[in-house]
Amino acid sequence: MSMIYRPRRLRATGGIRSMVRETVLMPANLVYPLFIVPGTNVKREISSMVGNYHLSADNAVELAREAYALGIPAVLVFGLPEYKDERGSSAWDMSSPVQQAITAIKQAIPELVVISDVCLCEYTSHGHCGLIHGQQVDNDATVPLLAQVALSHAEAGADMVAPSDMMDGRVAAIRASLDNSGYSNVSIMSYAAKYASAYYGPFREAADSAPQFGDRRAYQMDPANSREALREVALDIEEGADIVMVKPALAYLDIVRQVKDEFLLPVAAYNVSGEYAMIKAAAAQGLIDEPRMVIESLTNMKRAGADIIITYHALDAVKWL
Numbered sequence: 001m002s003m004i005y006r007p008r009r010l011r012a013t014g015g016i017r018s019m020v021r022e023t024v025l026m027p028a029n030l031v032y033p034l035f036i037v038p039g040t041n042v043k044r045e046i047s048s049m050v051g052n053y054h055l056s057a058d059n060a061v062e063l064a065r066e067a068y069a070l071g072i073p074a075v076l077v078f079g080l081p082e083y084k085d086e087r088g089s090s091a092w093d094m095s096s097p098v099q100q101a102i103t104a105i106k107q108a109i110p111e112l113v114v115i116s117d118v119c120l121c122e123y124t125s126h127g128h129c130g131l132i133h134g135q136q137v138d139n140d141a142t143v144p145l146l147a148q149v150a151l152s153h154a155e156a157g158a159d160m161v162a163p164s165d166m167m168d169g170r171v172a173a174i175r176a177s178l179d180n181s182g183y184s185n186v187s188i189m190s191y192a193a194k195y196a197s198a199y200y201g202p203f204r205e206a207a208d209s210a211p212q213f214g215d216r217r218a219y220q221m222d223p224a225n226s227r228e229a230l231r232e233v234a235l236d237i238e239e240g241a242d243i244v245m246v247k248p249a250l251a252y253l254d255i256v257r258q259v260k261d262e263f264l265l266p267v268a269a270y271n272v273s274g275e276y277a278m279i280k281a282a283a284a285q286g287l288i289d290e291p292r293m294v295i296e297s298l299t300n301m302k303r304a305g306a307d308i309i310i311t312y313h314a315l316d317a318v319k320w321l
């Protein structure tokens, strides 16, 4: 049989495959999330996300150091506060665990990029991402509070703030409040296309942020929509976002690709808790090859267009590269 082009020629050996490989995942592509709790010397495994921990600020510094030593350039910090109320006021309290951890990490490892998640759901008694009026989340009453949270993170030393609330207009308000207070160098990674997803289930336990009534469908996006994602991204860019995120990742790689093709800003993909937990559960049952599946999944997020991948697998993944 004679064929002019035989694709298998370039798959014949590991050497040849490495020469024609189009996408190579690097530690520098990854961001490692950390969950900060009150106290000292706390390191408790999160049962819904085995291999991830609730960490007091001191232990968060140690894990951040490990990530940095492995070549991971950034951490994304989430806070579990000492107290919750209707307004989520512990979210901008400088003595709350996350603000303390930001300062401690930046002091110990100045070169590590510290990104902070900006939202209210971990801090409100009702678990919603904004202020409740009646049964609704009040967009415009929430936005100034988010700006205050972002400012408190910048004051603590964060390099980048990442609003995950999905209120309209929050990126502009955060940009203005940072600029007015002398933090024009603090960048914004916006959760621009964030879907109302069942894949966040395990995170709700990790961050103690489940809504006490209703759901988030009146502010997070409908998973059925892609054109709307492009409108969301365009808006956040107009408002001053520096990096735009698509979340979740694996079931939304078409969105990652469209955002990458349509806009010129760096694109982040969030490999969320449910995606992580599915691989961990299948691996624990001996059903899959965990290292191969993790590297394959993360590489494909990059192939789809993600410059930055936020993942709970980060520490393992760099060891498996």
Ligand code: PBG
Residues within 6 Å of the ligand: 117, 119, 121, 129, 164, 165, 199, 200, 201, 202, 203, 204, 209, 216, 271, 272, 273, 274
């Ligand atoms: C809070 C927030 C959530 C996640 C990141 N920030 C949960 C939610 O919106 O309900 C999800 C992360 C994950 O599942 O890994 N706004």
Ligand code: ZN
Residues within 6 Å of the ligand: 119, 120, 121, 122, 128, 129, 164, 165
């Ligand atoms: Zn939230």
